[in-house]
Amino acid sequence: MAYRPGTRFRKTAIGTGVVLLLAGLNAPAAIGFAEEQYHEYRISRPGYLAKYGSWQVQDTPDSYRLNAIHATLLHTGKVLLIAGSGNDQEQFDAGTFRTILWDPEKNSYEEIPTPADLFCAGHTQLADGRLLVAGGTARYELLDGDVERAGGRMLVKNEDPDKPVKLKKGTGFIAPSGLVYRTTAKVTVPAADKKTPKRGKAVVTAAEANVFVEAEEEGRGYVQDRQAQYAVEGLTGKDADNVYGLAQKLTMEKQDFQGIKDTFEFDPVKERYVRVDPMDKARWYPTLVTLPDGKVLSVSGLDEAGEILYGDNEIYDPETRKWSKAPKRYFPTYPALFLTQGGKLFYSGANAGYGPADRGRRPGVWDLEDNSFTTVPGLTDPDQLETASSLLLPPAQDQKVMVLGGGGVGESEKSTPRTAVIDLTKDEPVYKEGPRLPQGTRYLNSVIMPDDSVFTSGGSVDYRGRSDSDIHKAQFYDPDTNSFTRAADPEVGRNYHSEAVLLPDGRVATFGSDSLFADKANTRPGTFEQRIEVFSPPYLHRIDEEDRLRIGRGPKRPGRGKEATYEVAGAERVAKARLMRPGSVTHVTDVEQRSIQLDVRKGDGEVTVTVPEDPTLVPPGWYMLFLADGEGVPSEAKWVHVP
Incomplete structure (x- = not known):
């Protein structure tokens, strides 16, 4: 008898005779019901499975x-699911920010207090297993026609070298005309920089910080279409001379989402957020990627005024829990950056x-050492990389990276079925076309599996x-044959704001989806998809559950470049071993998942593996150790920590 995930999969028991009987009634409703029931019957057959x-929708x-x-x-x-305000203006206005911790083994749930709006933050796992979450939402967008108060970026200057300036939310900036614009967030401006040469007069360089301001009253009368200097409400004397604002213009044009600087570490053991040193720049839609030394690079995002950051990147040090400046380089938001052997980053x-x-x-290779960037050619449909999947x-x-699908920039109708693979071990790497997807596809989720498929x-x-263009399809990509094979169709459609992660038992869990409309005619607003659907791959249906490989006792912290021996039930059937970094995904962007091949030596009831020494191949952190047999059926994972 093949493996059955118990209540995770519901089997429909109905025979073809019943279907034919109902169809014979020649009633459309009966025929539709019959077809649906026959489909359920067919996909529950052992051969099909x-x-x-x-697939199974969770309760x-x-x-x-x-x-x-x-x-x-x-x-x-457990799986940490972060919503923050969940792309819901009402939740944002109410200060309702949510995080749920889901235990897929027990299908149990726990609400986690969420300290800020982490909607559209960046995140990655630190070497010790804590989750670093940086950025989020300070303010929702206002589209053209919806803006009622003129607003924009205010550059706050401080020329006092003796003290910083802290301005609370709602501080007024007064234009030369007397009109007042108020800050939408608190802002701190450092003390000015003062240098005193051995000879001559001291040189003071003003410190500065950005903040978004909006008119204290509605109407076009508050529009400022030219640069001006603004006095700070409530300051007098020297303070009024030293602290002031500069704005290029304050308009009633579209106002984009605005980011925050807040940074947290989520402790998976204590199951709570811990606030740490904030970033220097506010970020909304940033990418966080782990470096070989365990530090984290934060790249791109929209700042506190809703403008994209033009190359202001930062590095987080988990030891000090502080941020420092990183090499400057511009990327669009949520860029897919992968750590490659040797320490360079590849932008897919x-x-x-x-x-x-x-x-x-x-796309290209970014060398952080000298901040050089070498573009790579060969990618077809290069104008359709937004919302593409890559891994x-x-x-x-x-050292091969794949790109799958994608669409045009912004609200473009374009989408491509293109896939492409690049071999980064080549002296001059070039993208080469892979097999095409069934149709043009945006928001495709791609998950690395223990059997080396995707x-x-x-x-x-x-x-x-x-x-109504959701694609209810799934497929496996085989890197060895460079081809797709079909998988069972999911019940739940997934597009924008959807995610998928590999679970320790070898299944794949999918979450989210945020359709713009709820009907084909695009007349009814869409609703957020809140169901969790889990996929049990074919390998789980090809073997009795008790016959799967089982990893027993062995080191929890295997050393780099050293052997580690584990007790294994069925050791003689082991064909491969993989270390798999757990997924951390948002907006179809998961730059952390990777599968590392381990050397295997089999013994009597045990298996010895060797972890590669190179931290650019195996960044420090927690991994799932999977063993698979010659048929590609994996064990359940054993968690190990690579220091």
Whole structure:
């Protein structure tokens, strides 16, 4: 008898005779019902399951359903689902920010107090297993026609070298005309820099900080279309001379989402957020990527005025819990950056959102040492990389990166079925076309599997699923044959704001989806998809559960470049071993997942593996150790910590 995930999969028992009987009634409703029931019957057959796998929607209590924007598998085996305000203006205005911790083994849920609006933050796992979450939402966008108060960026200057200036939210900036504009957030301006040469007069350089301001009253009378200097309300004497604001213009044009500087570490053991040193720059839609030394690079994002950061990147040190400046380089928001062997970063070209169409879109290799960037050619449909999926193909030693699908910039109707693979071990790497997807696809989620395949699912043809264009399909990509094979169709459509992660038992969990409209005619507003659907791959249906490989006792902290021996039930059947970094995904961007091939030596009831020494191949952190047999059926994972 093949493996059955118990209540995770519901089998429909109905025979073809019943279907034919109902169809014979020649009633459309009866025929539709019969077809649906026959479909359920067909996809529950053992042969179908062993070839295509199965899906199961989880039974989630209403009180724990949320708008999942971010999903991370923690080393406790639980999945952290972060919504923040969940792309819901009412929740934002009410200060309702949510995080749910889901235990897939027990299908249990826990509400986690959420200290700020982490909607559209960046995140990655630190070497000790804590999750670093940086940025989020300070203010929701206002579209053209919806802006009622003129506003824009105010550059606050402080010429006093003796003290910083702290201005609370709502501080007024007074124009030469007497009109007042108030800050939408608090702002701190450092003390000015003072240098005293051995000879001559001291030189003071003003410190500065940005803040968004808006008119204290509605109407076009507050529009300022030229640069001006603004006095700060409430300051007198020297303070009034030293502290002032500069604005290029304050308009009633569209106002984009605005980011925050807040940074937190989520402790997976104590299951709570811990506030740490904030970033220097506010960020909304940033990418966080782990470096070989365990530090984290934060790249791109929209700042506190809703403008994209033009190259102001930062590095987080988990030891000091502080940020420092990183090499300057511009990318559109949520760029897909992968750590490669040798320590350079590869930008696949995939991204998710904001930035001009003619800047920062070309893929290439970024050397942080000298801040050089070498573009790579060969990618077809280069204008359709927004909302594309990309990943470091398994095994990571091959150093191949794949791009799948994508769409045009912004609300474009364009989408492409293009896939492409680049071999970064080549002296002059070039993208080469891979097999095409069934149709043009945006928002495709791609997950590395323990058998070295890549599972891809969901997406939509049009922007945010417009015109009922969700794609209810899934497929496996085989890096060895460079081809796709079909998988079972998911019940739930997934587009914008969707995620997928590999679970320790070898299944894949999918979350979220944020359709713009709820009908084909695009007349009804869409609603956020809150159901969790889990895919059980074909390999789980090809073997009895008790016959799967089982990893027993062995070191929890295998050393780099050293052997580690584990007790294994079925050791003689082991064909491969993989270290798999757990997924941490948002906006179809997961730059952390990777699968590392391990050398294997089999013994009597035990298996010895060797962890590569290179931290650019195996960044420090927690990994899932999977063993697979010759048929590609994996064990359940054993969590190990690579220091």
